[in-house]
Amino acid sequence: MRRLKWPALFCCLALFPAFTSTSGAEYRLTPSIGIRQEYRNNIFLTTSDEKEEYITTLSPAINLFHKSKLLDLSLDYGLNFRFFAGDSMSDETSLSETQKAKLVAAVHPPKSIFFMNIFDEYERVPIDIRGPVALDNLFVNMTDSNLLVLNTYMEYPLTKTSKARTGYKFLNRWYKAERGNDSTDNAAILELEKKLSPKTTSLLSYSYFWHRPEETPRFDRQDVSLGLVWGKSRLLAAGNVGTAFFDFEEREHENFITGGMRAYYQLTEALVAGAGYSRLFLESVNLGTFKREEIIGSIAYTGKQILAYLPGLSQAETSLTVEKGGRPDELTSMGKKGLVGKLLGFSRRDTYLTAVREDREDGLTLDLTTRLTYRTFGRLEGYYSELDLLPEGEETTRYGFKVSLDYTLKKTTVSVAYIRNNNDSNIDDHDYRSNTVYMQLRFYPRGRPGENTLDFLSPKALDQEYPL
Secondary structure (H helix, E strand, O other): OOOOOHHHHHHHHHHHHHHOOOOOOEEEEEEEEEEEEEEEOOOOOOOOOOOOEEEEEEEEEEEEEEEOOOEEEEEEEEEOEEEEOOOHHHOEOOHHHHEEEEEEEEEOOOOOOEEEEEEEEEEEEEOOOOOOOOOOOOOOOEEEEEEEEEEEEEEEEEEOOEEEEEEEEEEEEEEOOOOOOOEEEEEEEEEEEEEEEOOEEEEEEEEEEEEEEOOOOOEEEEEEEEEEEEEEOOEEEEEEEEEEEEEEOOOOOEEEEEEEEEEEEEEEOOEEEEEEEEEEEEEOOOOOEEEEEEEEEEEEEOOOOOEOOOOOOOOOOOOEEEEOOOOOOOOEOOOOOOEEEEEEEEEEEEEEOOOOOEEEEEEEEEEEEEEOOOOEEEEEEEEEEEEEEEOOOEEEEEEEEEEEEEEEOOOEEEEEEEEEEEEEEOOHHHOEEEEEEEEEEEEOOOOOOOOOEEEEOOOOOOOOOEOO
């Protein structure tokens, strides 16, 4: 598949706000440059013959934020030039090796029924969960990738309590690795939304999806689903059920039941509990489409009202919060009392449609941030998971953590961190341990950026996965 020149798209859209200035519009441009010195004792995550390395990273970056009546836009673009003390041949200095970018944009003309949402991200991602996976791993079992999502739709009110939406969605996935499964997808969407009461909204949805990967079998897919969103005071709940019809070009057709439910309950002003179940289809980097069944439970300590995105449902009654460095499909929160934390438990089963393979994983993740002093913040990230990989029968236990301290000034942030990763498998050659220590300095010539948060209320505005 021909690689599209997404950096050019970033530049064009970054300049677009200059031509859309309106009264009351917010426009903020924040350049920065960072330098990081780190030590890794097992850079290739090997069982034996561990190789240590000292790495120096120079990282210029730019952050752009624009919000107006016509356009909301957030752009992060940066380069990470890496220099290896023990092996200069491994230095990463070219644009293709060093860039990382993320664009989120929404076009919403006033008094218009037409809307457009754009998501574009260039980053380094794991190739296969069965390979080495670790916190802050940038080299082993990793590939550069670009994901572009364009979603245009029209929203038309039918009555005071109902509306119709029709739209088109385009997705393009690209991977640098030779075994990456590049793909181009198109989808047509039709939704009918009905407000049943002040607290309840229903959604009937139909979509036709054309999936065109490079390496795995092609298929068309049709989805029909019915969903409900209900909210009252401290409780937000949603659920949907549907059917997915797969029409493969080179094999028999298949039908699946899809859907799920999720609920969040605000126990106190600062404590939120969540639980959910989902059955949906996702794309792997190298083996195509797989079905995921997942049960989750979470407890979050937060200081403000919850914002939640419920995959597979309309965002008419919920909000999608996209924050710098965050994921759009998780509960995000920002506390006011100097402490923010989230503990998430999950149990998932991934079954591949075009390969004889099943991955089972049960685990926990922890993310805790606290203000230690006025200028000092501490953060703890941790994970623990048990994997059962079939049909090979490999059993693996993974766990690790990252402890970091940030000291912030008006134009400078100084950070230090320690990272530990462990992988214990019943196949001895797959065991590894790693330790990383780093110190980083980042300078903002024009001052540190504010919080860049875009709230989209459009139907499935930035859903990177399907069902749509």
